[in-house]
Amino acid sequence: MNNLKAILLCALVNFRKWRVNPRIYTLAAATAGFLSWHSAGLSQLSAATGIAVTPWVFPNLLTTTAMIAVFACFIMLFFCDAPFADRHTPFLIIRTGRRNWVIGQLVYIVLAAFTYTVFFLIISVAVLIPNVKWDTDWGKILKTISANPGIGNNYGINLTVFVHPLIVGMFSPIEATIISFGLFWLTSAFIGILILCGNIITGRAGGLVMAGVFLCISFFTEYLGPLTLNGYWIRCLSPINWCAMCCLDWTGRGEWAPPSYAVFSLLVSIFLMSIVSIMVFCKKDINVQKRR
Amino acid sequence: MAEYAVEVSDALKRFKETVALDHVTVRFEAGKIHGIVGRNGSGKTVFFKCICGFMQLTSGSIMVDGRPVKPGTAQEIGIIIEEPGFIGSLSGYKNLKLLASIRRKISNREIREALERVGLDPNLKKQVSKYSMGMRHRLGIAQAIMEKPKLLILDEPMNGLDKQGVVEIRQLLKELNREGATIILSSHYAEDIDVLCDTVYEMEAGVLTRIA
Numbered sequence: 001m002n003n004l005k006a007i008l009l010c011a012l013v014n015f016r017k018w019r020v021n022p023r024i025y026t027l028a029a030a031t032a033g034f035l036s037w038h039s040a041g042l043s044q045l046s047a048a049t050g051i052a053v054t055p056w057v058f059p060n061l062l063t064t065t066a067m068i069a070v071f072a073c074f075i076m077l078f079f080c081d082a083p084f085a086d087r088h089t090p091f092l093i094i095r096t097g098r099r100n101w102v103i104g105q106l107v108y109i110v111l112a113a114f115t116y117t118v119f120f121l122i123i124s125v126a127v128l129i130p131n132v133k134w135d136t137d138w139g140k141i142l143k144t145i146s147a148n149p150g151i152g153n154n155y156g157i158n159l160t161v162f163v164h165p166l167i168v169g170m171f172s173p174i175e176a177t178i179i180s181f182g183l184f185w186l187t188s189a190f191i192g193i194l195i196l197c198g199n200i201i202t203g204r205a206g207g208l209v210m211a212g213v214f215l216c217i218s219f220f221t222e223y224l225g226p227l228t229l230n231g232y233w234i235r236c237l238s239p240i241n242w243c244a245m246c247c248l249d250w251t252g253r254g255e256w257a258p259p260s261y262a263v264f265s266l267l268v269s270i271f272l273m274s275i276v277s278i279m280v281f282c283k284k285d286i287n288v289q290k291r292r
Numbered sequence: 293m294a295e296y297a298v299e300v301s302d303a304l305k306r307f308k309e310t311v312a313l314d315h316v317t318v319r320f321e322a323g324k325i326h327g328i329v330g331r332n333g334s335g336k337t338v339f340f341k342c343i344c345g346f347m348q349l350t351s352g353s354i355m356v357d358g359r360p361v362k363p364g365t366a367q368e369i370g371i372i373i374e375e376p377g378f379i380g381s382l383s384g385y386k387n388l389k390l391l392a393s394i395r396r397k398i399s400n401r402e403i404r405e406a407l408e409r410v411g412l413d414p415n416l417k418k419q420v421s422k423y424s425m426g427m428r429h430r431l432g433i434a435q436a437i438m439e440k441p442k443l444l445i446l447d448e449p450m451n452g453l454d455k456q457g458v459v460e461i462r463q464l465l466k467e468l469n470r471e472g473a474t475i476i477l478s479s480h481y482a483e484d485i486d487v488l489c490d491t492v493y494e495m496e497a498g499v500l501t502r503i504a
């Protein structure tokens with residue numbers, strides 16, 4: 001029980017440091033700015049047609065490779081200094097022990113990823129005000145865009161949100177939002193723990209470099225997929241793409257990774273990287289960053 | 293309590309080509325104040341980090357209070373190593389309260405007493421991010437002493453303090469020693485060593501030698 005309390009405290013201490021961490025404010029502003037820009041076309045279309053847009057935009061935000069790359073960059077910014085050791089850390093570690101402290105950092109990444117996902121979801125709706133209206137259905141705007149992606153051209157509007165017809169056809173808005181929320185959260189946690197694990201192993205920013213490599217893979221799988229021999233197997237090695245429902249194979253056509261495979265792979269990777277992180281951290285010298 | 297608070301046996305710490313601790317063997321008697329002097333880069337801080345378990349020896353062993361130092365586990369040591377850091381958005385008292393909640397050995401009253409002993413006002417609501425360097429160092433010392441550990445490892449504890457502060461902290465360290473704490477400290481000031489320490493060592497290029 002004492003160990004659990006120590007672990008939770010080590011996790012929650014990082015949240016307390018958000019108030020004096022300029023990177024958190026930068027990330028929040030960049031996310032809000034990005035979503036505002038990304039959803040501007042939707043708001044303009046809604047205003048032009050006089051039809052309010054429903055709040056179920058979240059599952060359709062990361063439907064292009066470029067937007068997925070932006071999401072990954074935000075998460076990399078969020079967790080770039082994992083394992084978050086600063087001059088306060090020795091005072092914690094001497095009292096909790098290294099094992100509890102590093103487990104606390106892993107718990108923090110999972111909780112922080114959840115918090116960011118909630119923030120992303122809320123802002124994705126907030127930026128549509130005052131053109132948003134509650135409805136349990138997808139609504140005319142989103143359905144029209146899914147059937148006719150070029151509808152914005154009729155009004156001189158540049159639409160960047162692409163509504164995948166598969167998502168609209170197969171899932172209700174609430175189902176799609178819940179699934180997207182889970183995928184977004186899981187992928188964010190994966191990136192965070194990858195960075196933590198790599199940074200601990202290399203003692204420098206090796207984890208960040210690894211995340212960058214996966215980002216490059218995700219950027220090119222859309223184009224490399226059709227070019228690879230024996231099918232689209234390379235897309236099964238691109239976990240960052242799995243943050244978006246449209247990059248998973250819901251119909252069994254084999255062009256993307258199956259959802260169960262993606263979720264299982266992410267969970268197993270997170271688990272294995274966590275174990276490695278704990279084992280390596282307990283044996284390595286502690287490097288403290290010069291940060292307030 | 294063991295006769296020796298810290299026992300270091302043939303400790304070697306190597307960073308690639310550099311030897312930071314060169315086969316150090318020493319025993320620090322419990323209940324005394326031990327001083328270590330040495331130039332910057334001589335290995336004092338590495339030595340302290342190895343005692344606390346923040347760094348792993350390349351070879352050799354360290355025992356604290358008769359038990360081997362294990363990097364994974366918590367230790368009952370009060371420490372200041374390098375510049376102390378705190379959560380900037382909290383007051384000094386709230387910072388200490390958060391740290392004290394881990395071991396849960398002391399009450400709020402004892403936290404306040406620790407702050408008063410180092411010359412800080414426990415009622416001060418100012419955030420630590422707005423503290424002067426001297427106040428941060430005092431808070432660091434309060435953090436180290438508040439749970440009344442049997443062993444204090446203090447790396448240059450007088451850094452950032454004014455003349456009056458140095459006198460006050462020296463007095464405090466003597467009191468803590470009289471109360472039973474073993475103190476191992478490093479300092480650039482010869483006066484700290486002369487006034488405080490029962491034994492004095494010099495660290496030079498990773499080699500520890502007793503000089504008094």
